Amino acid sequence: MEFSELIRTRQAQAELLSGPEAPALRGTLCVTGHHLLLSPKPQATDLWLLLLRSVDSIEKRVAGDSGTITLRCKDLRVLQLRIEGVEATLDVARSIEALSSLESVITSYPFFYRPKGLRLGDAWHFHPLESYYKRVALETDAWRLSEVNEDFSLCPSYPRVVIVPRAVDDAALARSARFRQGGRFPVLSYHHARSGTALLRSSQPLIGPKKLRCAEDEELLGAVLAGARPGAQGFIVDTRSAQTAKQARMTGGGTESKAAYPGWKRLHRPLERGRHLQESFVRLVEACGDLEQSMDQWLSRLDSCRWLAHVQEALSTACLAAQGMEREGACVLVHGAEGMDSTLLVTSLAQLILDPLSRTMAGFQELVEREWIQAGHPFQLRCAHSAFSHARSKHEAPTFLLFLDCVWQLGRQFPLSLEFGEGLLLALFEHAYASPFGTFLCNSEKERCLCEVRTQTHSLWSGLNQSKEQRKLRNPLYVLNPSALWPSVEPQSLRLWQGLFLRQTRPPERSEEVWEKVWQIVTDEKTEDSRPVVSAPEPQP
Amino acid sequence: MTATHLLFIDSHQKETWILHHHIASVEKLALTTSGCPLVIQCKNFRIVHFIVPKERDCHDIYNSLLQLSKQAKYEDLYAFSYNPKQNDSERLRGWQLIDLAEEYKRMGVPNSNWQLSDANREYKICETYPRELYVPRIASKPIIVGSSKFRSKGRFPVLSYYHQNKEAAICRCSQPLSGFSARCLEDEHLLQAISKANPANRYMYVVDTRPKLNAMANRAAGKGYENEDNYSNIRFQFVGIENIHVMRSSLQKLLEVNGTKGLSVNDFYSGLESSGWLRHIKAVMDAAIFLAKAIMVENASVLVHCSDGWDRTSQVCSLGSLLLDSYYRTIKGFMVLIEKDWISFGHKFSERCGHLDGDPKEVSPVFTQFLECVWHLTEQFPQAFEFNEAFLLQIHEHIHSCQFGNFLGNCQKEREELKLKEKTHSLWPFLLDDREKYSNPLYSSSSQRFAVLEPNTVSFNFKFWRSMYHQFDRTLHPRESVCNIITKMNEQNKQLEKDMKDLESKISKHKNEEIDGVLTKELLHSVRPESPTLKTSLCYKEQTVLPVNDTLRTIEGSNPVDNRYSEYAEEFSKSKPAVVSLEYGVARMTC
Numbered sequence A: 001m002e003f004s005e006l007i008r009t010r011q012a013q014a015e016l017l018s019g020p021e022a023p024a025l026r027g028t029l030c031v032t033g034h035h036l037l038l039s040p041k042p043q044a045t046d047l048w049l050l051l052l053r054s055v056d057s058i059e060k061r062v063a064g065d066s067g068t069i070t071l072r073c074k075d076l077r078v079l080q081l082r083i084e085g086v087e088a089t090l091d092v093a094r095s096i097e098a099l100s101s102l103e104s105v106i107t108s109y110p111f112f113y114r115p116k117g118l119r120l121g122d123a124w125h126f127h128p129l130e131s132y133y134k135r136v137a138l139e140t141d142a143w144r145l146s147e148v149n150e151d152f153s154l155c156p157s158y159p160r161v162v163i164v165p166r167a168v169d170d171a172a173l174a175r176s177a178r179f180r181q182g183g184r185f186p187v188l189s190y191h192h193a194r195s196g197t198a199l200l201r202s203s204q205p206l207i208g209p210k211k212l213r214c215a216e217d218e219e220l221l222g223a224v225l226a227g228a229r230p231g232a233q234g235f236i237v238d239t240r241s242a243q244t245a246k247q248a249r250m251t252g253g254g255t256e257s258k259a260a261y262p263g264w265k266r267l268h269r270p271l272e273r274g275r276h277l278q279e280s281f282v283r284l285v286e287a288c289g290d291l292e293q294s295m296d297q298w299l300s301r302l303d304s305c306r307w308l309a310h311v312q313e314a315l316s317t318a319c320l321a322a323q324g325m326e327r328e329g330a331c332v333l334v335h336g337a338e339g340m341d342s343t344l345l346v347t348s349l350a351q352l353i354l355d356p357l358s359r360t361m362a363g364f365q366e367l368v369e370r371e372w373i374q375a376g377h378p379f380q381l382r383c384a385h386s387a388f389s390h391a392r393s394k395h396e397a398p399t400f401l402l403f404l405d406c407v408w409q410l411g412r413q414f415p416l417s418l419e420f421g422e423g424l425l426l427a428l429f430e431h432a433y434a435s436p437f438g439t440f441l442c443n444s445e446k447e448r449c450l451c452e453v454r455t456q457t458h459s460l461w462s463g464l465n466q467s468k469e470q471r472k473l474r475n476p477l478y479v480l481n482p483s484a485l486w487p488s489v490e491p492q493s494l495r496l497w498q499g500l501f502l503r504q505t506r507p508p509e510r511s512e513e514v515w516e517k518v519w520q521i522v523t524d525e526k527t528e529d530s531r532p533v534v535s536a537p538e539p540q541p
Numbered sequence B: 001m002t003a004t005h006l007l008f009i010d011s012h013q014k015e016t017w018i019l020h021h022h023i024a025s026v027e028k029l030a031l032t033t034s035g036c037p038l039v040i041q042c043k044n045f046r047i048v049h050f051i052v053p054k055e056r057d058c059h060d061i062y063n064s065l066l067q068l069s070k071q072a073k074y075e076d077l078y079a080f081s082y083n084p085k086q087n088d089s090e091r092l093r094g095w096q097l098i099d100l101a102e103e104y105k106r107m108g109v110p111n112s113n114w115q116l117s118d119a120n121r122e123y124k125i126c127e128t129y130p131r132e133l134y135v136p137r138i139a140s141k142p143i144i145v146g147s148s149k150f151r152s153k154g155r156f157p158v159l160s161y162y163h164q165n166k167e168a169a170i171c172r173c174s175q176p177l178s179g180f181s182a183r184c185l186e187d188e189h190l191l192q193a194i195s196k197a198n199p200a201n202r203y204m205y206v207v208d209t210r211p212k213l214n215a216m217a218n219r220a221a222g223k224g225y226e227n228e229d230n231y232s233n234i235r236f237q238f239v240g241i242e243n244i245h246v247m248r249s250s251l252q253k254l255l256e257v258n259g260t261k262g263l264s265v266n267d268f269y270s271g272l273e274s275s276g277w278l279r280h281i282k283a284v285m286d287a288a289i290f291l292a293k294a295i296m297v298e299n300a301s302v303l304v305h306c307s308d309g310w311d312r313t314s315q316v317c318s319l320g321s322l323l324l325d326s327y328y329r330t331i332k333g334f335m336v337l338i339e340k341d342w343i344s345f346g347h348k349f350s351e352r353c354g355h356l357d358g359d360p361k362e363v364s365p366v367f368t369q370f371l372e373c374v375w376h377l378t379e380q381f382p383q384a385f386e387f388n389e390a391f392l393l394q395i396h397e398h399i400h401s402c403q404f405g406n407f408l409g410n411c412q413k414e415r416e417e418l419k420l421k422e423k424t425h426s427l428w429p430f431l432l433d434d435r436e437k438y439s440n441p442l443y444s445s446s447s448q449r450f451a452v453l454e455p456n457t458v459s460f461n462f463k464f465w466r467s468m469y470h471q472f473d474r475t476l477h478p479r480e481s482v483c484n485i486i487t488k489m490n491e492q493n494k495q496l497e498k499d500m501k502d503l504e505s506k507i508s509k510h511k512n513e514e515i516d517g518v519l520t521k522e523l524l525h526s527v528r529p530e531s532p533t534l535k536t537s538l539c540y541k542e543q544t545v546l547p548v549n550d551t552l553r554t555i556e557g558s559n560p561v562d563n564r565y566s567e568y569a570e571e572f573s574k575s576k577p578a579v580v581s582l583e584y585g586v587a588r589m590t591c
Helices: A085-101 A128-139 A168-176 A213-229 A243-251 A276-287 A294-307 A307-326 A342-354 A362-373 A399-413 A422-433 A443-450 A459-464 A465-474 A509-530 B053-067 B086-094 B100-109 B141-149 B185-196 B212-218 B246-259 B265-275 B277-296 B312-324 B331-346 B366-380 B389-401 B413-418 B428-433 B483-517 B522-526 B531-539 B565-569 B580-584
Strands: A011-016 A026-029 A033-040 A048-051 A054-062 A068-072 A079-083 A141-146 A164-165 A187-192 A199-202 A234-238 A264-268 A331-335 B006-008 B015-020 B021-026 B036-044 B049-054 B114-117 B131-134 B159-165 B168-173 B204-208 B235-237 B301-305
Touching: A011 A085, A011 A276, A011 A509, A054 A085, A068 A085, A068 A276, A068 B522, A079 A085, A085 B168, A128 A141, A128 A164, A128 A187, A128 A362, A128 A443, A164 A213, A168 A213, A187 A342, A199 A307, A199 A342, A213 A234, A213 A331, A234 A307, A276 A294, A276 A307, A276 A399, A294 A307, A307 A331, A307 A342, A307 A399, A307 B265, A331 A342, A342 A362, A362 A422, A362 A459, A399 A422, A422 A459, A422 A465, A459 A465, A509 B483, B021 B053, B036 B053, B036 B086, B049 B053, B086 B428, B100 B159, B100 B331, B114 B159, B114 B312, B131 B168, B131 B185, B159 B312, B168 B312, B185 B204, B204 B277, B212 B580, B246 B265, B246 B277, B265 B277, B277 B301, B277 B312, B277 B366, B301 B312, B312 B331, B331 B366, B331 B389, B331 B428, B366 B389, B389 B428
Parallel strands: A199 A331, A234 A264, A234 A331, B168 B301, B204 B235, B204 B301
Antiparallel strands: A011 A026, A011 A079, A026 A033, A033 A048, A054 A068, A068 A079, A141 A164, A164 A187, A187 A199, B006 B015, B021 B036, B036 B049, B114 B131, B131 B159, B159 B168
């Protein structure tokens, strides 16, 4: 295997220094193609294992005849290894450095990972768009499933099938796609049955400096209104400021003009994206790692990194979109520039607010699969590095993490209404950045098809749904809540996600204990309830 | 308006009661088209806006509220007229619920090293101390008297908490009148007696809770702090908690920030920072941890003082004891702790809470800070406390309400003169009656892990206490209460267990009867588990497994109009006046 060239040393004696989550461990350290192993005894079975892809940055220090390696992981954990021998330390460090930054998808670990109890192809059969369309078809006949993108020629970042207005034929879709950046024409994201309105997403129209128009694109949006509840108007939520949207015309983009799209009104809600969001994330993690700072320093860093402000903006924009549908009975189209980042953030959060089914365990997984993975959020680019890496390219952005944070805030404000707990959100965060599963690989369905991800790797969903994980992932207190969840977006109501950002500095055991206790209380009742009362005789008269 | 309350009934017949004593300030704003706005700020951090259509009415309301909210005499306070339908013996039993002599016995004093002193039995030595004080057995009365003359307000060193296992003590006093060079042999003897009373460690810590600069400034006024050279075996330490005036203005700043309309996330955090509030909370907590560590790790006794020894000293001593002793983390124990370190040792509740129309410079949120520190501990140790957040909030409500006698007056002597035990009621029995409401469902009393709490005071462990400072802004809080639902489940589990036991005992009873030959064979056949009649007889069948119709869930999914993003939504429908119609009522209320 080609990895062997990169591995400079196979074994070394090392000690894993204790962190908040584990006690110290001493033994033999091995570097393999995908992992770092530490086995306490030669024949021991309980190995400590670290996926090399999850290493974000590595720092080495030698003193005397031993060295220390600090591994900062993409999931924000920090690990320290003390290795015997200066040469060994440097070799291990170089090997990790080389192996953790491999770019190739098909040699990545998911293509080699074959866990017991799972079959290849399990859970990959699940086609969220088709199954979601079945649901929509029961509610209205205004929409159809189109296979116009079957060969990914129309839009490389869309999946093979999309849901579009029934009144618009495939030829018109093709024209509309040419008028939208990256071919991302408006498609259905969510149909809100209660008000008979729809949530759509797209990329920006290619209006350009010449103010071009596209009859089919206008027709498409017209058909959306015609198919909705009678008299419905439309709102276009542009996730850029009016100024930026206008400037985009110079580079061929732009935003819908009022005259060309009768019935549609435009609202601008600027959301931070790209490099600025990544910087905000990096600064927050930096601040969270500093144990020595004073209260004033901490508060001012929390303020200046602006992460919670981004959470607030994302949540309130999603609430705005949801409110437009639920209260105003309007159709809502969301787009920014490319329509693959903040757009997805808004549409997926709006669904979580409105749709009780998306708050279940299965429903949320379907939502992530449909609105993020299939909708073409470029995970490989956005999650290549996390907050510690020095090698920054301009493509990284923690948009998906911001989404998870918003969901966490929602879960805190409505602790009974989500079927999943913090555990699932943390797991999704970890797997999005480095995972033995294939679910978050590549940037789009097209790439995943080329790499044969579906046939050659395991799906995260089948891994998560194995029974041993359930207790960590599920919310013991869940009760179906049929109404919409309107969260408070006041700064006093938003909290720092301690379970994630402070995972390195705060022992998780106490919250885990509480979680366990709640489970006990809940299941105690259930076992009591289902326990057959063996021979309770009827009281004698 | 009633004699005690301001009552507002809105168009939905929803009643809002505001106790006059809770009113911190009333403000009349400039006249608007819909009427005259009146803003009432309460001591429990509720802010109410009224719009009164007629300016004349508004002025009248304003004036009467001003008068009613500031009483000149104790006898006019609510507690003296409050009648909760208790007869005299019940009232007396209520007052006897907390017995401090009993509490000192629980700690293990008097013993061979500590004894009860009768020096202050008639309040002759110190007016602001209680009658019963515990001092080292070897400290004679002349030493005590001499020491008290050398201490500000006569507050000489006495026992606050005794740690039975370590035989170490937390003692408290006020600052010495040392000036630049004055000495007092009796005071030196008394401190030595305290350190001798600890057989494990002859060194003791003297903790001055003030910032060093303040303590030094006090020397110019003939006060100051202990000189390490004059006292044998002491280690002197400043811990730097700011004084009541700094705390008052810090809270004022915090409230100003929170009261801002359309507050942005950034303004909130920079306001939180510049108010310094959390910094002060952390300082108090750090000082308490210092105490706990000195006793647990070094086995050393600690003497704590500030200036007068009734504000910061009370905070630090009580929090330190709370960390050390799990009893104070129970509902009853917490009451005892407040009675001991706050009420009996003369924290000036009436002045600090502004019960009477007095010097506004004496008002300070010292006790509120103590409650907030406890809340932070409950957040860090969710299983270590028998009580929940509601309990802390309720206590905070009543230090200002003047509804019960406990917090009236500034010291025990004053309370006796007011005859509070005969004329007013005690709060504690009422809180105990509602025990269920204030219980923490996750409390694990037996867990040894929580014997001594070792909180982590890294800055990010301190959060803004929303439930306190925005208690009445319902839209800011989680819409569903985990605490409630777990409590209900716990209750149901208990009920089920009880049912099981009942059924089991019935079974055994029937079995006995069977032996006696009372039960016939046919009867046995009819009680097989698959028998359909059995299913209907299971008593818990009627209970719902999950209390779906919990009252608190009615708020959930509440109106988006309540939330701020709805402001944007006005752009949606500018033609339709959505919320405006409400303003044409008699008075509009937003609280």
